[in-house]
Amino acid sequence: MDLRLSRLPGLPGIRIASRVLLLPVLATAGIGDACAYTITIGTGTKAAYLRVGDGSISGGNYNAGGTPAANTTVNLVSVAVPANVVGNTVDQAMTGTGRLTSDLDGFVFCSAGQVYISAFFRLPTTANQSATLRATSPTTLTSAGGDTIPISQISWTSSGIGDTGAQPIPAGTFTGGTQTLATLLRNTWNESCHTFRYGNDAIIAAGTYNARVTYTLATP
Template sequence: MTARLRGWALLLSAAAFAPAAGAFTATLNPGARGIYLRVGDGIYTGTYTGNGTPGNGGGVDVVSVTVPAAALGNGVDQVMTTTASSGVSNYDGYAFCNVPAQIYVGGFYRRSGNGGAATLTATVPAALTNAQGGSIAFSQISWTSSGNGDTGAQPIPAGTFQPGTQVLTSFPINTWRESCHSFRYANDAVVGAGTYTGRVVYTLSAP
């Protein structure tokens, strides 16, 4: 079973160059087979604890940064912002992430019985590209992971994008897991002016 709810896009605008916490997880009662993933705003009517209903679809959230000309390629990380409008957890309605600085990533894997896990992956292109044929390696984008009220290691940990299908974490059977991701652009290279775009698709899948 695969739940592919959404990807999100990255935008980088380059000006012309001139000289640890205990994370929130919840154990669910075994039940009808179900899998749900939200990246960004998502669609969910009500909350899980209130017997709400997961939805499918929604818009594609954008993570972006504009690098000032004077800072281009100086190796200083540039903090990215997002178009996300909701940081509220669909588990219980708690204000878990701080938008627009963070993207919510979370969901659940449920079925009858015990044992097994779902796998969360990201499908990552080799590079962000612009209309002029320029490119920026996707490995220039990284993220930290946190959540309001959390202490300790996050269930969806920090990392750096790598081209291909990248395993981010696993969701053990009958659990809800969620984290808030804050993105940064490494800014290690001097690139031509323009808007560079690329899309990462997150997939939560189970046998």
């Protein structure tokens, strides 16, 4: 996921571009209909799947035998900050783009402006193993002129339409370096919707600030 913040002279603004990262599923397994945020899936050939933002699936939804596939779409998360509130410490909500439906069953799981994230780690057995979802980010967003904004100014909340319990991929803040976002039990489909925000805690110099965050799903 690419992060880009822009502050224009005379009209301060913030813009965040999100690159979707998708790891292709190696095989498929059928499951029953469901639209909860954590669902048990059937055993099958060992495979790992991660979708952040947009994604592709062929042959129908996963619960109907579909196969997720790689997708190189770049999604955008952005916010325009009015000049009279720049640096006033009030969080600025960001609006994301991208598909809002789950590849599990086609359910519209996220609301407009959120970023959909889903993952699973499938095994041919029910061995007690888990995969680890991590995000790796630089410590700052940096402009061409060398000005910086701490990456910790970017945070997110986590939810899902129809959900009432804790999310499998919970709320957090980028810390710089590699951080663990979630531990996901084998043979479960996990999905959450992230709403990003900018902390707006300082008056920043005009310019475009960039950083890249890489999501990975590590398996035993």
